[in-house]
Amino acid sequence: MFEVVAIYAYQILFSISIFILISLGLAVIFGMMKVINLAHGEFIMLGALFCAQLAGAGVPLFLSIPLAGLIVGLVGIVGERLVIRYLYGRVLDTLLATWGMSLLIVGAVTTFFGPQTASTPQDLGNISLGTFSISVYSLLMILLAFALLAALYLVWRMTRAGLIVRTTMQNAAMAQALGIDTDRVFMLTFGFGAALAGLTGAILVPLFGASPTMGAFYIAKAFVTVIAGGPLPLTGTLAASSLFGMIDGAVAYLTTSVLGEISVLFVAILLLRFLPKGVTRGLKGRV
Amino acid sequence: MAILTTVGLMAVPSFYDFAVQYDISKIFVLALLALSMSFLWGYVGILSLGQTAMFGLGGYVYAIVAMNSVDTATAALIGIVCPTLFSAVLGYFLIWGRIGDIYFSVITLAVTLILEKAIRATSGDRFVIGKVRLNGQNGIPGVPSLEIPWEAKATLFIDGVYYLTAAVLILVYVGLRLTLTTGFGQVLVGLRENRRRVELLGYDSRHYCLGAFVLAGAVAGLAGVLFAVWGNFVGPSLFDLDRAAQIVIWVIVGGRMTLAGPILGTALVVTLTTWLGTQGVGQVTLALGAMLTLFVLLFKKGLLPTLSELLSAVARWAASRRAAR
Structure with a gap:
């Protein structure tokens, strides 16, 4: 009995942590900067690709993961300088331009690396739980997801850098008048996302x-999560990820993963019918 | 001008072979899809990225009903009604809560992506509707052509499909044009210009937005039915991200604030992508991405308005020369 409960909890936590991970970057770029970044999925893809390439070249996995993140950050900065910076404030245009960027990245990657799937082995092994076995790597991933979210929250609320970013996003003209180089803040925040x-x-x-x-x-998952999260990007992401992760995890475990995703979208649309501004609407200014 | 084009297009089958007619009919069908988006986006000011959802639904419903040996005219009708109802339900949930415009775009995109995933997951014997296997990834081949109602056992051939799609495109174009001149259409354009002001005049914007969304859904569904008739095939790619992106590109390239522009844009971009598709892997997506980004950054209005501005500038210049002389 305990095993069944444990495996069930694991499934749901796993699913929640995936929602958190895929929404984190978008929570920064869309939630904070109001840039509808449709190239978000491609940034994730580039990270996966660079990590697989680095690991394939013999770099240890725990090094190639942050390195891949760093490289994608640089790619993001290049994209921001070339395209996004001309479009701040024109929300719809950022959507279209980043969609163009996303197609460009997919096309470029297919041309240079080919259409096949690359994979990276990890050798952390499994722990067995009665008749079930759980990979240690996925447990680490769950911890990492929550740790990243917590770290991001602390940076956002507690540090001077976070304060500068919040000021700039709230009122760029005022921030500039206070001597902040807002152009640079926008560039770096986009790169960070x-x-x-x-x-x-x-x-x-x-x-x-x-x-x-x-x-x-x-x-689709990432945008639904951040939109349903509402005006508080990080708290909202946590709330929406937990809700959707629970639904997705439970439904996918009982039926199929596609049905899990459909039920998430269904719940999201229902939710937005009654809370069109997202779940953290009522909390604004308090957390 | 319009009449000349129409006559020219109607004469195509007498001069060109079936391959050309086949390619042009595809452009007609896709132009319908572009119209359904530009009507919403250019005239009402709401960008639905989920028109592919209605398009795909129309195609799939037509295929499933027609292959269950119902006569094809009925199947086509059901194929239009289903996506129309779907857009009414979806539109109600999104529009009635007054969700932000940008959220509307993103959620509609999510809807079509999820539908694509759902269809892709339907391989195997469990997923059979009537006599038709859904086949997941591989799609449904052998979708019947439209039967000619007044001739027993006769179906439309390539030239027939050509005339049909051309006629439907012209009718829908004229129909949308006329819709925009009615009171309903005037309110829609008003909503684009200033939603708050229209609301203060006593119009509930939600009724109008929903009406426009359902109308556009019907047009997209019709396009889907015709696409299934045209290719005798439906597959999950009807719903996918690439197609959703391409509609946006057709509309932007042609000029979203017009109805003729998107038709022109569709013709240009589809011709270009078909040609690029014969050249190698990955390059189509690359070119489309570059095109989209460039047009958003540099030619926001699209080709047709830019061209007409250019023409009027030339005309003004010529007039001033004449006046000087």
């Missing part, structure tokens, strides 16, 4: 592999 997405891809690659079109699998 991209790096988080890349990190996610790198963390997920030992579990799911990397292929040029994998971005499309995550983009």
Whole structure:
């Protein structure tokens, strides 16, 4: 009995942590900066791809994961300088331009690396739980997801850098008048969000592999989570991830993973019918 | 101009072979899909990225009903009604809560992506509707062509499909044009210009937005039915992200604030992608991505409005020259 409960809890936590991971970068870029980044899935894909390439070249996995995140952050900064910076404030145009970027990245990756799936082995082994066995790597991933979210929250609320970013996003003109280089803040924040997405891809690659079109699998989930989360990007992401992760985990465990995703979208649309501003709407200004 | 184009297009089958007619009919069908988006986006100001959902539903419903040996005209009708109802339900949930415009775009995109995933997961013997296996990834081959109602056992051939799609495209274009001149259409354009002001005049924007969304859904569903008739095939790619992106590109390239622009944009971009598709892997997506980004950054209005601005500038210049002389 205990085993069944434990495996069930594990499934749900696993599913929640995936929702958190794939939404983190988007919570920064969309939730904080209001840039509808449709290239988010491709940033995740690039992270997975670079991690697989680095690990394939002999770099140890625990090093190639942060390195891949860093490289994607640089890619994000290049994209911001070339395209996004002309579009701040024009929300719809950021959606279209980043969609163009996403197609560009998929096309470029397919041209240079080919359409096949790359995978990376991890050798952390399994722990057995009665008749079930759970991979140690996925347990680490769950811890990492919550740790990353907590760290991001602390940086956002407690540090000077977080304060500067919040000021800039709230009122760029005022921030500029106070002597903040807002152009640089926008650039770095976008790069930071991209790096988080890349990190996610790198963390997920030992579990799911990397292929040029994998971005499309995550983009819908990530946006639904951040939108349902509402005006508080991080608290909202946690709340929405927990809700959707629970639904997805439970339904996918009992039936199929596709039905899990459909039920998540269904619940999200129902939720937005009654809370069109997201679940943290009532909490604004308090947390 | 419009009449000349129409006559020219109607004469195509007498001069060109079936391969050309086949390619052009595809453009007609896809142009319908582009119209359904540009009507919503250019005239009402709501961007639905989920028009592929209605498109795919239309195609699948037509295929399933027609292959269960119902006559094809009825199947086509059901194929239009189902996506229309679907867009009414989806539209109700999204529009009635007054969700933000941008959220509307993203959620509609999520809907079509999830539908694609659901369809892809339907391989195997468990997923059979009537006599039809859904086949998941591989799609349903052998979708019947439209039967000609007044001739027993006769189906539309390539030239027939050509005339049908051309006629439907012209009818839908004229129909949407006329809709925009009615009171309903005027309110829609008003909503695009200033939603709050229209609301203060006593119109409930939600009724109008929902009406426009359902109308666009019906057009997209019709396009889906015709696409199934055209290719005798439906597959999950009807719903996918690539197609959703391509509609946006057709509309942006042609010019979203017009109805003729998206038709032109569809013709140009589809021709280009078909040609690029013969050149190698990955390059189509690369070119489409570059095109989308460039148009958003540099030619926001699209080709047709940019062209007409250019023409009027030239005309003004010529007039000033004449006046000077």
